[in-house]
Amino acid sequence: MTAAPARILETQALTARYGHVQALSAADIHVCAGELVAVLGPNGAGKSTLLRAILGLASTTGTASFHGTPLPRQDPVAVSSRGVVLVPEGRGIFGPMTVSENLQLGAYRLRSDKAEYERRLTRVLALFPRLGERLSQTAGSMSGGEQQMLAIGRALMSDPKILLLDEPSLGLAPRVIAEIMEKLALLRDEGLPILLVEQKAPAALKLAQRAYVLVLGRIVACLDPRDLSSHDDLAKYYFH
Template structure:
């Protein structure tokens, strides 16, 4: 089904809700992303940030509509969204621990086939962004450090050739130096034209890169703001507890 949306609108989410059994974790909420944006989703613990991502991808029972490039997607069908170019890096990374780094990366591009020249081009791009992975291609993924595993999770997502990259708490449990490397790579990708949506608990990190911010509180979007408006934690708290 075609949905009328403004030009350059990549993602249009309307009245999205999500439930875990009888518990409504996400109340009707709407948001959008335009082409080339870097949008952050901020909010306190328990606000529903991860649920928002999971519902958008159809990974949890939901209602509402999700349109990508003007076409409404099939609800609760993550494979359909992934085939269209919406790729999620989930909280917890979700790498295949018993497999090597190289095998994890190749799986990201499985739809292309291992002999595709595009696969090689994407591999070169990923290893250029994350040189640590190049040094560990034959290493078992489960033996990597937490930061390296997160790089691998992002790299595997990039191997799929995303048009829209969704990231859920990529800094969770990582050292500041590693977080900096990952954010630098994300910033570079965005400058090259990749549209990114980032859910992040550490607000200063997200505000550094975002062109626009959604504030989530009690399971719904309560504000859309310019990150330049946020000067302190008190500013954020005003929105968190409105």
């Protein structure tokens, strides 16, 4: 018998509220070594809240564990120090700063370890050569797709142990989405586990090992993307 793959990230009965509004109800999800896991759901389903809850940024009950140890609550720096890193919705890059400066910010904890900085930068620029051509350009002057690449590149500069992505496809053309998804698959294949939150199901389902469906704050299904014969299968969860 082969051992079950190790659960890198796991939530148990993770619940989040904004005041009296419960935006996430008792969510149980997990990401194993080598996996890219998708969380799909319509606008307002609680996808961003789930990521905020994992990071300990929302008012939560239940647990979010990383390698079997609960992640701290209300201490995002401590969470990111453990290697749990978010690429936020809307990308969160600094538009007036250059591409190079944005990437440096991702590695701020390195301080003066120049060799390690160069190693990380080389890896990011190998993955996204277009960023290398634009290092001295301001981030805000780049296309939406390039800005998303920069947001992912900046997260990689912190040497994450798992990457959480909040709707990286938002506002991008299908060709650009496909390119970004390809890069995520490469990262996953290099051994970086990924939790990908998306409203656009088809792009995410192409690369996910598992997909959770989140509707009105509840995980209503956990699917193997290979079992979905058509996207109508998904729609039934959205509109039940």
